[in-house]
Amino acid sequence: MPDPAVVLIEDEPQIRRFLRATLTAEGYRLFEATTGAAGLIEVGSRQPDVVIVDLGLPDMDGLEVIRRIRAWTAVPIVVLSARGQERDKVTALDGGADDYVSKPFGAGELLARIRVALRHAAGVARADGEAFKVGGLEVDLLRRQVHVEGVEVRLTPIEYRLLSTLVRHAGKVVTHQQLLREVWGPTHTDQSHYARVYMAHLRHKLEAEPARPRYLLTEPGVGYRLTAE
Amino acid sequence: MDESRVAAYARAVAIVAGATAVCWLMFPVAELTDLVLVYLLGTVLIAASDGRGPSIFASLASVAAFDFFFVPPYLAFDVAHPRYLLTFAVMLIVALVISGLTVRIRRQAEAAEQRERRTAALYAMSRELAQGATVDDLIAIAARHLGEVFTADVTIFLPAAGDRLEPRRRGASTISDNELALAHAAFELRQATGLGTRTSPGAAATYLPLLGHRGVLGVVGIEPPGRRALEAPEPFRLLETLVNQTALALERARLAEEAQQARVGAETERLRNSLLTSVSHDLRTPLAAITGAATTMLEGGGRLDAGTRQELLEAIRDEAERLNRLVQNLLEMTRLESGALTLRRDWHPVEEVVGAALGRAAKRLASRRVTVTIPPDLPLVAIDDVLIEQVLVNLLDNAVKYAAPEGAIRLMATASERAVTVEVTNQGPTLPPGEEERVFEKFHRVVADGRQGAGLGLAICRGIVEAHGGRIWAQNLPEGGVAFLFTLPLAEASLAPLPADA
Numbered sequence: 212m213p214d215p216a217v218v219l220i221e222d223e224p225q226i227r228r229f230l231r232a233t234l235t236a237e238g239y240r241l242f243e244a245t246t247g248a249a250g251l252i253e254v255g256s257r258q259p260d261v262v263i264v265d266l267g268l269p270d271m272d273g274l275e276v277i278r279r280i281r282a283w284t285a286v287p288i289v290v291l292s293a294r295g296q297e298r299d300k301v302t303a304l305d306g307g308a309d310d311y312v313s314k315p316f317g318a319g320e321l322l323a324r325i326r327v328a329l330r331h332a333a334g335v336a337r338a339d340g341e342a343f344k345v346g347g348l349e350v351d352l353l354r355r356q357v358h359v360e361g362v363e364v365r366l367t368p369i370e371y372r373l374l375s376t377l378v379r380h381a382g383k384v385v386t387h388q389q390l391l392r393e394v395w396g397p398t399h400t401d402q403s404h405y406a407r408v409y410m411a412h413l414r415h416k417l418e419a420e421p422a423r424p425r426y427l428l429t430e431p432g433v434g435y436r437l438t439a440e
Numbered sequence: 441m442d443e444s445r446v447a448a449y450a451r452a453v454a455i456v457a458g459a460t461a462v463c464w465l466m467f468p469v470a471e472l473t474d475l476v477l478v479y480l481l482g483t484v485l486i487a488a489s490d491g492r493g494p495s496i497f498a499s500l501a502s503v504a505a506f507d508f509f510f511v512p513p514y515l516a517f518d519v520a521h522p523r524y525l526l527t528f529a530v531m532l533i534v535a536l537v538i539s540g541l542t543v544r545i546r547r548q549a550e551a552a553e554q555r556e557r558r559t560a561a562l563y564a565m566s567r568e569l570a571q572g573a574t575v576d577d578l579i580a581i582a583a584r585h586l587g588e589v590f591t592a593d594v595t596i597f598l599p600a601a602g603d604r605l606e607p608r609r610r611g612a613s614t615i616s617d618n619e620l621a622l623a624h625a626a627f628e629l630r631q632a633t634g635l636g637t638r639t640s641p642g643a644a645a646t647y648l649p650l651l652g653h654r655g656v657l658g659v660v661g662i663e664p665p666g667r668r669a670l671e672a673p674e675p676f677r678l679l680e681t682l683v684n685q686t687a688l689a690l691e692r693a694r695l696a697e698e699a700q701q702a703r704v705g706a707e708t709e710r711l712r713n714s715l716l717t718s719v720s721h722d723l724r725t726p727l728a729a730i731t732g733a734a735t736t737m738l739e740g741g742g743r744l745d746a747g748t749r750q751e752l753l754e755a756i757r758d759e760a761e762r763l764n765r766l767v768q769n770l771l772e773m774t775r776l777e778s779g780a781l782t783l784r785r786d787w788h789p790v791e792e793v794v795g796a797a798l799g800r801a802a803k804r805l806a807s808r809r810v811t812v813t814i815p816p817d818l819p820l821v822a823i824d825d826v827l828i829e830q831v832l833v834n835l836l837d838n839a840v841k842y843a844a845p846e847g848a849i850r851l852m853a854t855a856s857e858r859a860v861t862v863e864v865t866n867q868g869p870t871l872p873p874g875e876e877e878r879v880f881e882k883f884h885r886v887v888a889d890g891r892q893g894a895g896l897g898l899a900i901c902r903g904i905v906e907a908h909g910g911r912i913w914a915q916n917l918p919e920g921g922v923a924f925l926f927t928l929p930l931a932e933a934s935l936a937p938l939p940a941d942a
Contacts, residue, residue, distance in 0.1 A: 297826055298784075315764050317757070404787035404820060411789045415816060422791050422798065422812040422851075429796040432784070432826035 215260035215329060216240045220250030220276060221291065222269050226314075230263070233318040239325075247271030254280055260332065261325050264308070265291040266299055274303055281307035287328035289321070297432030304386045304433070311384065311433075327382035327439055343378045345438050348417060348426050350378045357417070364416050369394065373409050374417075377427070382439025384430055410435060448490035452498040455482040460505045467510060475510055476531050479503075480538060487539035488546055495539030503532050558678045561589045565682055569689035578693055579608055582686040586662060590670070590679065593645070595661040596686075597623045605659060615661075623647050623659045630656055632680075635663075636670050646670055648683045652691035660686065714883045722766055726759035733759075761803075765837070769896040772830065773882070776903035783827070783907055787820040790853045790860055790928075796825070797832035798851075804840050809848040818855050821928045827904045828928070831912075832864070834897035835924050839866035847921060859910065859930055865923040870916035879914055901926070 217239045221227050227243055234241045242257050244250035247268045254262055262280060266273035277288055290303045290311040300311050309331070310324045342351040347360040352375055357364045366374065376393045377385060387403040395405060410429075414421040428436045459482035463475040479502035487495035504517070507528060512520045519525060565585040572578040575598070583594045595615060600606035605623050607615055622640055626633040626647035634643035645663035649656045660683050662670075670676050733752040737744065744752075775781045791814045798805065798812070832851075839849045847867030854861050871879065878884050882899040905912040905926045912926040 315760065407787065407789055407792060408820070411791060414791075414795075420812070421816075422794050422814050424795050424799075428799060429792050429825075431793065431796045431829045432824075 214238050214240050216242065216257055217261045217263060217325070218242045218244065218250065218253045218257055218259040219263045220244045220247060220253070220268065220273075221263070221265040222246065222267075223265070226265070226291070229318075230321075233322070237322060245269075247273070247276040250276060251279055254284070254286065259286060261328055262286055262288045263291060263321075263325075264288055266296070266303060267293075274299070274306055277303055277306050277308050285332070287332050289324050289328055291316075300433050301386050301388075304384065305388050309383060323382070323440065331380070331383060343381055345381070345440070346425055350374060352378060359417055366413070366416065369409055370413050370416070373406070374413055377435060377437040381437045384434050384436045386434040390434065406435075445493070448486075448494040449497060451490060452486045452494040452501065455486055456498055456501040456505055458482065459502065460509055463506075463510060472510060472527070475506065476527065479506055479531065480535055483535040483539050484542055487542035491546070492539070492543045495543060496536065499532055499535035499539060502535060503528050506531065554674055558674075558681065561585070561678065562681055562685065566685055566689075569685060572689065573693065573696075575690060575693050575697075576608075578686065578689050582660070582682070582689070586660065586679070586682055586686075589682065590662060590664055590675065592665065593663040595645075595663075596650075596658060597627070597661065598658040599627070607661075608658075619643065619645060619647075619661065623661055626659045627656050634661075635667065636676070646679075648680065650683060650687035650690060652687050652694075654691070657687055657690045657694070719766075719770065723763065726763045726766075729759040730756050730763075766896075769834075769900055772900045773896050773903070776900060776907075781827075781903075781907060783824040785822045785824055788823055788825050788828075789820055790814060790818050790862065791816075793823070793825050793828050794832060794851060794853070794862075797829045797836060800829070801833050801836045801840075805836060805849070808840060808843070809846075811848060811850050813850070813852045815854070818853055818860060819930060821860050822931045823908055823928055824904075828908070831901045831904050831926065832862070834901050835864040838897055838924070839864055842866065842868055843921065844868035855930075857930075859927040861925055861927050863923055863925045865917060865921060867917075867919070867921040870920060871914060871922055876914045876916070880912065898924075 217234055219227065219230055219234075219241060221230070221243070222245045227245075231241060231243070239261075242253050242259065244253045247270050250262075250264065250268075253259075264273050264276050264280075268276065273290065273292075277290070280286065280288060287310075288308045290300065290308045291314060292300050292303070292311055293314050300313075303311065309328050312321050312324055342349055342353075344350075349356075349358040351357075355371065357366055357371070357374065372394045373390065376390060380389075387406055388400050390406045391400045391403060394409075395402070399405060410427060411421070414424055414427050417426060418424045426438050428438060430436055456479070459479050463470075463478050466475060466478070483495060483498045483502055486498040507517055507519065507524070508515065511524050511527075519528075565582065568581045568585070569578055572581050579596045579598070583596055586592065586594045595607050597605040598608045605620065605627055607620075619634075622634045622643055622645075625639060626649045629639070630649050630651060631637075631639075632649070633639040633647045635641060635646045637646065645661045647659050647661050650658040650660060662679065664670050670679060733755045737749060737752055794812065794814060798810070836849065836851075843849060843866035850863075850865045852863045852865075854863075880898045880902040881895075883895040884899075901924075902912050905928075909929045910927040912924070914922055914924050917923055
């Protein structure tokens with residue numbers, strides 16, 4: 212299997228320089244585009260494994276780029292955005308992006324996002340055969356069992372649905388909208404406090420210190436992320 | 441001759457007739473001099489009620505009637521004896537003098553009454569004008585008073601952009617081009633125009649300029665119900681006085697506004713200076729560290745051992761993060777100050793926001809003992825989680841910065857009926873007296889001891905907490921250290937109940 216290909220759509224040369232060094236050192240094949248239009252052509256011709264899109268492009272809204280990519284391919288998209296633009300991030304994620312990193316970000320953070328995105332893209336065909344494990348948390352989706360440090364934890368149906376949704380997206384951010392849709396169904400997407408209340412219940416059952424969670428992380432203004440590695 | 445004057449003369453005729461009737465009854469038993477007194481009484485009555493003209497008329501009519509009915513030969517104007525001529529002359533003179541005096545007293549009483557009314561109107565308006573702060577308030581007050589005093593339709597014009605007068609307080613009637621032209625004329629000529637003046641007296645309304653010390657401030661248009669209402673000098677003087685009062689009040693308001701703008705300008709200038717000083721220092725320090733570390737690595741090349749290289753790289757990363765926090769704070773402050781901050785409120789457990797903040801500050805908190813106490817049954821709060829997380833991160837940053845190196849940091853939340861209170865405390869030095877309030881001021885640092893920070897973090901906290909309707913304050917701890925507390929009001933609106941989960 213060849214090295215995974217990454218299309219980077221980013222207009223800032225400094226960021227491109229930094230990502231070029233990082234990504235090629237990690238063995239990715241990198242294709243760069245400085246505009247949304249050029250990026251769309253690159254995505255079409257290179258058939259990449261991951262696309263990285265900056266939300267602030269000179270020629271076209273990053274959100275539009277995501278929409279157009281999503282019109283014909285399920286390739287994972289990781290968004291680069293600034294802190295304080297939570298709304299844009301949510302729009303991008305609900306509009307089809309898989310994950311995001313806030314500028315300024317460390318190389319480790321971006322590489323982790325790319326790894327998770329690649330894993331999920333590869334795992335679409337894979338059966339949920341094996342249990343999900345991170346730290347002392349173990350979730351067996353097949354047998355519907357949850358263990359913390361080897362001790363089985365009893366969850367209510369909603370708590371379990373919430374946790375299993377996060378496990379299916381492990382490592383990826385999940386917006387409130389996505390959670391509500393997947394756990395409560397499409398009619399409850401305006402009741403985001405449901406998710407928060409049950410997330411608090413889950414934390415009290417799964418985390419040693421619910422106010423300093425290890426597994427069930429909050430991304431304020433965006434959603435939740437289950438630690439995956 | 442108008443109706444009221446006709447009525448006055450008719451009254452004079454009636455009173456003389458009445459006096460004659462009384463005299464007729466007295467005539468058989470009384471002296472002629474007594475009859476003269478009855479006529480004089482009638483004249484005084486007329487003078488007191490109807491003024492000079494009717495009273496003179498009554499005097500003459502009294503003498504004529506007296507002569508005709510009671511002086512021989514009776515029922516004729518002839519005079520039988522010349523001594524009666526003297527009686528007539530004295531009677532006429534006395535009648536005229538008495539009526540003259542009476543009229544004068546009456547006029548004085550009327551003038552006093554008018555002065556009283558004018559003073560009262562002026563006082564009422566001045567008192568209200570003194571309380572009005574803005575130009576709009578003052579215009580409303582003036583229009584209302586002028587309208588009440590003159591039962592008139594009042595429009596106040598103020599100059600708008602491009603030398604145009606704009607009706608700011610509009611009466612009931614619409615303003616025609618002609619009226620607007622008269623208002624402009626009053627504005628430019630600095631004198632009254634329109635109804636009752638030399639310029640276009642046929643207009644429906646009178647226009648008076650609002651004359652201040654530094655020029656014309658605007659124009660008052662006043663349209664009385666009757667065309668003659670403002671014709672007499674007295675109401676017109678009152679109108680002028682009230683308009684002058686309005687002009688003075690407007691000028692005062694404008695001066696106050698200018699002074700306020702100047703103060704704001706000076707304050708902005710001061711803040712900009714301290715911002716520049718503070719920001720350039722705080723930007724330069726991490727930049728110097730980054731430049732230094734990077735150039736050392738570039739130029740030192742292979743001579744550096746692995747430990748040193750690692751240290752320099754970490755310095756670059758840490759300083760860059762510091763720069764990022766500073767820029768973030770500057771942006772946040774700008775958004776708060778420009779009013780561009782909109783709260784995106786939703787229901788959140790405090791614990792979750794605290795968790796996110798502790799996660800974001802984790803690296804800086806790594807070397808600290810942090811205890812968190814949040815009761816599990818704390819109610820949800822309606823907050824913007826991104827902003828409240830920022831408040832918590834800033835308070836934690838602050839605690840790390842000012843706590844004693846081994847001092848613990850404590851984070852607590854408690855609920856009362858009306859609010860959730862969050863408290864971040866650190867052990868260490870206390871705030872000097874008087875600093876508990878000032879620490880929340882922009883660019884204020886307790887001691888200029890080179891500790892990092894632009895003095896923005898706590899000011900941002902205050903801005904965000906107050907935008908949520910909460911309060912933030914600091915208090916020294918008796919055992920040493922400082923507690924920062926803020927409240928998040930619990931909304932009265934209740935949440936939709938959660939669906940069943942079993």
